[in-house]
Amino acid sequence: MLAAAVLVVSLVLFSIAAATLWWMMHAWRTPEMLASTKFDEPDGTCGHSFSLLLPARHEQGVLEHTVQRMLESTHDDYEIIIITGHDDPETTQLAEKLAELAPDKVRVVTDTHEVKSKAKALNTALPLCRGDIIGVFDAEDIVHPELLVHVDYAFRSEQADVVQGGVQLINFHSSWYSLRNCLEYFFWFRSRLHLQAQKGFITLGGNTVFIKTDLLRQIGGWDPNCLAEDCDLGVRVSSQGGKVVVAYDTQMVTREETPASLLSLFKQRTRWNQGFLQVYRKADWKQLPTVRQRMLARFTLATPFFAAMSGLAVPIGIGIGVFVDVPIVIAMVSWLPVVPAFLVLAFEVAALRDFGKQYNLNVRFIHYVKLVIGTPFYQVTLMAAALRAVWRETTGRKDWELTRHVGAHLVAPAHTSATTV
Amino acid sequence: MSILLDPPVQRADVTRAEPRRFLGRSIDFWICATLVIAVVIVQAWNIADYPTVSDDEGTYLAQAWALQHGIGLAPYTYWYDHPPFGWMQIAALSWIPALIFHGHQLLVVGYARIIMLPVTAVSAILVYVLAKRLTLPRWAAALAVVCFGLSPLSVTLQREVFLDNFAVLWLLAAFVLAYSPRKHLWHHVAAGVCAALACLSKETALIAVPALVVALWQNVHHATRRYSFVGFAGAFILVGIQYPLYAVLRGELFEGNGHVSLIGGVLYQIERPGSGSIFASSSNSYTIFHSWLYYDPLLIVGGVAATLIALAFRHLRPVAIAAVLLTLVAMRPTGYLPAMYVIQVLPFFALVIAGVADRLVALITAYRARPVRWEQGARFLVVALIAAAAAFYVVPKWYHGDRTADTADPNAGYQAAATWVADHIKPTKNTRIVVDDGLWLNMAEDGFNGSHHDIYFFKLDLDPAVMANSSLPGPTADKWKDLDYIVSTPYLRQNAVSLPTLVTALAHTRVLASFGSGANVIQVLQVVPGS
Numbered sequence: 001m002l003a004a005a006v007l008v009v010s011l012v013l014f015s016i017a018a019a020t021l022w023w024m025m026h027a028w029r030t031p032e033m034l035a036s037t038k039f040d041e042p043d044g045t046c047g048h049s050f051s052l053l054l055p056a057r058h059e060q061g062v063l064e065h066t067v068q069r070m071l072e073s074t075h076d077d078y079e080i081i082i083i084t085g086h087d088d089p090e091t092t093q094l095a096e097k098l099a100e101l102a103p104d105k106v107r108v109v110t111d112t113h114e115v116k117s118k119a120k121a122l123n124t125a126l127p128l129c130r131g132d133i134i135g136v137f138d139a140e141d142i143v144h145p146e147l148l149v150h151v152d153y154a155f156r157s158e159q160a161d162v163v164q165g166g167v168q169l170i171n172f173h174s175s176w177y178s179l180r181n182c183l184e185y186f187f188w189f190r191s192r193l194h195l196q197a198q199k200g201f202i203t204l205g206g207n208t209v210f211i212k213t214d215l216l217r218q219i220g221g222w223d224p225n226c227l228a229e230d231c232d233l234g235v236r237v238s239s240q241g242g243k244v245v246v247a248y249d250t251q252m253v254t255r256e257e258t259p260a261s262l263l264s265l266f267k268q269r270t271r272w273n274q275g276f277l278q279v280y281r282k283a284d285w286k287q288l289p290t291v292r293q294r295m296l297a298r299f300t301l302a303t304p305f306f307a308a309m310s311g312l313a314v315p316i317g318i319g320i321g322v323f324v325d326v327p328i329v330i331a332m333v334s335w336l337p338v339v340p341a342f343l344v345l346a347f348e349v350a351a352l353r354d355f356g357k358q359y360n361l362n363v364r365f366i367h368y369v370k371l372v373i374g375t376p377f378y379q380v381t382l383m384a385a386a387l388r389a390v391w392r393e394t395t396g397r398k399d400w401e402l403t404r405h406v407g408a409h410l411v412a413p414a415h416t417s418a419t420t421v
Numbered sequence: 422m423s424i425l426l427d428p429p430v431q432r433a434d435v436t437r438a439e440p441r442r443f444l445g446r447s448i449d450f451w452i453c454a455t456l457v458i459a460v461v462i463v464q465a466w467n468i469a470d471y472p473t474v475s476d477d478e479g480t481y482l483a484q485a486w487a488l489q490h491g492i493g494l495a496p497y498t499y500w501y502d503h504p505p506f507g508w509m510q511i512a513a514l515s516w517i518p519a520l521i522f523h524g525h526q527l528l529v530v531g532y533a534r535i536i537m538l539p540v541t542a543v544s545a546i547l548v549y550v551l552a553k554r555l556t557l558p559r560w561a562a563a564l565a566v567v568c569f570g571l572s573p574l575s576v577t578l579q580r581e582v583f584l585d586n587f588a589v590l591w592l593l594a595a596f597v598l599a600y601s602p603r604k605h606l607w608h609h610v611a612a613g614v615c616a617a618l619a620c621l622s623k624e625t626a627l628i629a630v631p632a633l634v635v636a637l638w639q640n641v642h643h644a645t646r647r648y649s650f651v652g653f654a655g656a657f658i659l660v661g662i663q664y665p666l667y668a669v670l671r672g673e674l675f676e677g678n679g680h681v682s683l684i685g686g687v688l689y690q691i692e693r694p695g696s697g698s699i700f701a702s703s704s705n706s707y708t709i710f711h712s713w714l715y716y717d718p719l720l721i722v723g724g725v726a727a728t729l730i731a732l733a734f735r736h737l738r739p740v741a742i743a744a745v746l747l748t749l750v751a752m753r754p755t756g757y758l759p760a761m762y763v764i765q766v767l768p769f770f771a772l773v774i775a776g777v778a779d780r781l782v783a784l785i786t787a788y789r790a791r792p793v794r795w796e797q798g799a800r801f802l803v804v805a806l807i808a809a810a811a812a813f814y815v816v817p818k819w820y821h822g823d824r825t826a827d828t829a830d831p832n833a834g835y836q837a838a839a840t841w842v843a844d845h846i847k848p849t850k851n852t853r854i855v856v857d858d859g860l861w862l863n864m865a866e867d868g869f870n871g872s873h874h875d876i877y878f879f880k881l882d883l884d885p886a887v888m889a890n891s892s893l894p895g896p897t898a899d900k901w902k903d904l905d906y907i908v909s910t911p912y913l914r915q916n917a918v919s920l921p922t923l924v925t926a927l928a929h930t931r932v933l934a935s936f937g938s939g940a941n942v943i944q945v946l947q948v949v950p951g952s
Contacts, residue, residue, distance in 0.1 A: 350648050
């Protein structure tokens with residue numbers, strides 16, 4: 001009886017781990033596939049106008065740098081709309097000062113909702129947008145000047161409805177968990193999202209995402225009640241058959257920082273997981289035409305929970321195989337999920353080196369050690385976040401726990417040895 | 422990024438001609454199919470009667486039989502002599518002879534060789550595909566398959582139930598995958614898995630793995646190189662580690678009191694008494710090497726020569742390195758050299774011979790060639806003359822060797838003994854018979870009651886459980902009296918020297934039936950305690 005349970009659970013875990021591996025490594029399947037994940041070279045013209053939404057809340061430390069960088073864009077038709085809260089005078093003051101610096105390009109909008117969330121902030125600005133493509137950025141993003149021109153070309157050449165650019169966490173050196181977090185983003189934006197776009201069901205990121213204004217207004221903007229409004233937007237667009245293009249280019253990726261502490265990471269993850277659950281329960285994805293697509297939707301929305309589950313279940317399975325008296329074949333099957341799990345770890349190590357080379361960062365041996373040793377602890381954190389998300393969703397807590405930013409990614413990449421390792 | 426597959430971004434637009442198709446399939450398919458059918462027919466003909474039944478074949482088949490009947494990895498205690506994946510594959514294929522042959526007088530080991538035919542067929546196809554992926558032209562790929570499958574050495578050894586034949590299949594598959602034309606990551610990972618499976622079939626495949634790494638190195642793209650190698654190495658290690666994992670889960674990894682161990686098995690293989698230098702005329706290695714030369718000197722000598730030349734060409738280098746490594750290990754004076762070792766080097770010799778032949782033809786027809794009609798004609802004539810000369814030299818020798826394989830019957834004695842025992846001895850629950858593994862499965866089918874009544878002669882003295890099972894009380898030295906019959910074969914007699922119980926038993930027998938004469942005689946003996 002126990003043996004049968006171990007057998008079934010092990011096979012299920014093996015399938016989940018193998019699927020994770022497959023999705024993770026999609027971009028590197030062939031050299032052609034890798035080349036196709038980048039932006040195409042633009043043709044030198046600008047066909048669209050952009051409205052770039054920049055919600056900022058208690059982020060006066062990083063806002064100025066972000067806006068100044070965005071003003072260096074080479075595109076000839078864009079506006080920046082900074083959205084601040086009515087209860088946040090410092091940031092509003094800074095935003096108004098920046099608007100005075102470039103009055104034809106920068107505007108400030110104030111969100112007056114009582115309970116604040118990013119979705120409500122964005123929805124406040126939505127009716128005031130003048131551009132035909134809306135882009136969303138976070139207050140701490142470092143945006144490349146050429147990005148808008150490339151996105152413009154992507155919209156025109158691919159007849160896209162949405163373009164998702166790459167986001168990359170850069171401060172891998174800050175702590176053991178930020179290392180793993182950076183790699184997570186690397187795989188997500190370099191590889192997994194492209195496969196999702198190819199399959200036609202994509203959970204968008206909340207940042208460096210561009211969508212046609214008409215389409216956005218037509219589907220009613222962002223959902224103010226959902227904690228993962230970006231994921232929800234992607235699901236609603238996919239469910240209506242909208243075309244999403246993903247592009248990741250090392251030069252033009254938006255650089256961000258990881259949450260400042262493990263607790264913030266934990267809260268951020270809880271929020272995302274709860275958001276995914278909310279999107280699942282909203283059931284917009286049920287509008288997808290085929291059974292296969294709906295299964296894919298279920299699988300995609302359940303991914304964070306799979307990852308969390310397998311983190312604990314693999315050692316349990318092995319423990320049973322070793323300590324409990326089951327037939328030798330069952331014991332060996334209980335070790336089977338270890339094969340794809342270790343391959344995932346091996347590929348993560350390879351990716352860390354790749355990441356270091358692509359971004360000219362000094363990845364040292366100690367970082368690889370931290371990567372490997374940090375794996376079980378990170379899994380525990382993710383699993384705890386998944387469980388807390390389920391608890392919060394079932395007990396009806398839906399408030400927004402904001403992630404604080406300190407600008408750790410604004411340190412120039414070469415100076416990695418100065419900060420804590 | 423469209424929902425459909427993107428066109429390659431960095432390649433120029435090339436208009437490719439549609440490859441010609443014949444009856445719906447490509448020319449390659451027809452060439453390959455014809456060659457494989459020819460190879461399989463030549464190897465299948467007379468398969469049960471030639472060559473002589475080898476004790477190792479019987480051992481592997483007995484172990485496969487034990488797997489199928491749920492007894493374990495072997496009929497006796499599995500002592501980690503070889504990783505078990507080889508006879509797992511034999512067990513998986515054993516439904517094929519069972520489908521065709523019925524009647525328990527037939528020599529099982531002889532007819533079970535049918536299992537090797539699909540293995541040879543797949544290996545031959547893989548040789549063709551690998552040759553094409555090495556950029557050899559079709560005729561050279563065909564030549565490689567012919568050398569691989571129709572040489573008398575191959576025809577003799579590939580029809581025997583040896584683990585090396587399975588290892589060759591997986592090794593060839595690994596090479597074919599490493600040469601993936603699209604440089605597909607999962608193909609490279611699969612190459613790692615196949616390489617591990619080759620090593621788990623026969624551990625000596627490990628020798629060729631460095632050549633596989635070189636092949637992979639030549640075939641990765643710089644952008645995905647890191648991932649290809651990590652995936653390959655990771656898959657190889659993670660699949661290969663299942664064998665020590667099995668040992669660990671059974672508590673049999675390290676040596677200890679009262680149990681077999683993986684380390685013990687590995688040490689046994691490494692520390693086996695050497696067969697001596699291949700060049701010293703008194704050594705076992707010399708005898709074995711000359712037996713290979715007896716079957717086909719052309720493939721061996723030609724293969725060695727071609728290997729040395731092939732090292733100079735980049736596209737042939739990986740297979741040449743594999744051949745070099747395997748040859749160097751065979752030449753170790755202190756190592757143990759089994760007769761079946763040459764099986765692993767055959768595909769690589771075939772490939773280098775074909776590759777070097779291709780380079781030779783290219784040299785003759787294209788080196789400083791001028792577009793002058795008579796000169797081109799002369800060059801082709803030279804090539805034709807060389808080909809004809811080679812054919813005149815090789816074909817009669819191969820024909821003679823293959824004809825022997827397809828007509829001679831050295832197993833008549835074994836077959837007769839098996840039939841005689843099946844007809845004349847009706848075993849009861851307690852009847853014990855001692856045989857070599859060539860007849861072990863026949864005795865099992867005749868109804869001898871399990872591995873302690875159908876006794877593999879080596880186990881008489883080397884497996885304590887067998888003696889302990891005897892129903893006689895008293896000291897071990899007297900337990901031979903519990904034996905009822907012995908089938909004495911040349912192999913049994915050669916190896917009896919170190920087995921005291923067997924020697925004692927053999928001294929107290931009378932002959933019931935005798936087949937053949939001289940040193941090759943096979944006798945069915947009854948043990949008579951009183952004499």
